[in-house]
Amino acid sequence: MDLLALADFNLVARHGGFGKAARATSRPKATLSRRVTELEAALGLRLFERGARNLKLTDEGRALHQRTSVLLTELDETAAAIASGAEKPRGRLRISAPLLLSQTAMGKIGAGFALKYPEVRLEITTEDRAVDMIEEGYDLVIRVNPDPDESLVGRAFLHDRLVVVASPTLRRPAAGIPAPGVVRGIGDRQTWNVMTAKGAATINIEPVLVLSSLIMVRDAVRTGVGAARLPISLVSHDLADGTLQHWGDIEGSEIALWALYPSRRLLSARVSAFLDYLKQAFPNGTPDELAAYIGR
Incomplete structure (x- = not known):
């Protein structure tokens, strides 16, 4: 199999079209089209469905x-590591993180990592949905x-839990x-089961703000x-x-934040470095550590 043709096929697949791939890489569109056509001929498979206005991977193309x-990414990283004489983190690192962690901590985490590993181009996006990594x-x-x-494989690096809180002005x-x-997201009447110093209790909630x-x-x-x-x-x-008072801990509300990556790939130097950085930032992974990291 022609590795150059395979690389061009992945380039087109990643960008979603010959024109987009050509513009992103300053490569001739005709060259990319010819390489993909040659790869299809060599494999005896149609890798793209070519519509009048769009391009879509076939099932075989998606699997490939x-x-x-x-x-191919691993080959590039291996070649770069050999050329430099060391396995040094470098290149693009794309991370998806949930909204709350992004708003409170990922800016600081990203900045510290970028300062420590200037040859890594870190890109962090906020997604509460389960993105498809591949x-x-x-x-x-x-x-x-x-x-x-x-x-996917990975590790839990932070733990948290839910509590019910209110302003001291609210009886x-x-x-x-x-x-x-x-409440967040759902405005129907809710019942919260909590544990307090006096034991289990139930708090009925009538949402006034969603x-x-x-x-x-x-x-x-905080406003009451x-x-x-x-x-x-x-x-x-x-x-x-x-500023706030504690009404109880929500039963069964333990939260674990996991850093996950594909199990079928070798762990790249940049991913390994980011995992190590998370471990250094939160050595015990406790809510107190996250609170201290966030600050006021």
Whole structure:
């Protein structure tokens, strides 16, 4: 198999078209088209469905892209490492991270990593959905309590839990009477089961404010408009200085943040370096460490 033709095929597949790939790499569109056509002829397979206005991978093309793009990346990294005489982190590193961690910590994490490894071009995007690492070209994803995935491996590097908090100006209602609540995403009446110093309890919530971000929820609950469920790392400073009061811990609300990467690839130097950097930033992975890292 012609590796140059295979590389050009992956280039076109990654960019979603001959024209886009040509513009991104300053390569002639005709050359890319010819190379892909030659590869299709050599394999006896159609790799792209060519429409009048768009280009789409066939099932065979998608399988070839998934299985070879990673291998070509490893070849490039190996060649670069041999040329430099050391396995030094370099090149592009794409990471997907959830919204709250991105808003509170990933800017600082990214900046520190970039200063330590200036030859790595770090790109961090915010996604709460489970992105497809291979299809979307990510090297590493950070997920909250991820479902088991046989195609991914990784490690939990942070732990957190949910607590119910409210402003000291908001009185906790008697049992059975709903409290005003600030909630994320769903505005229906809710029941929160909590553990307190006195034992298990139930808090009925009547939402008065529905917001799409936990940062917004925290800022709102500080005003006294209602109670809210929030990660302890996000409100520990408010609890310590009395800005917020603690109504209880949500039962079964343990949160684990995982750094995941494809299991079928060798771990690249840049991914390994980022994992080590996370370990240095959060050596024990506790909510207190995250709260201290976030600061006020």
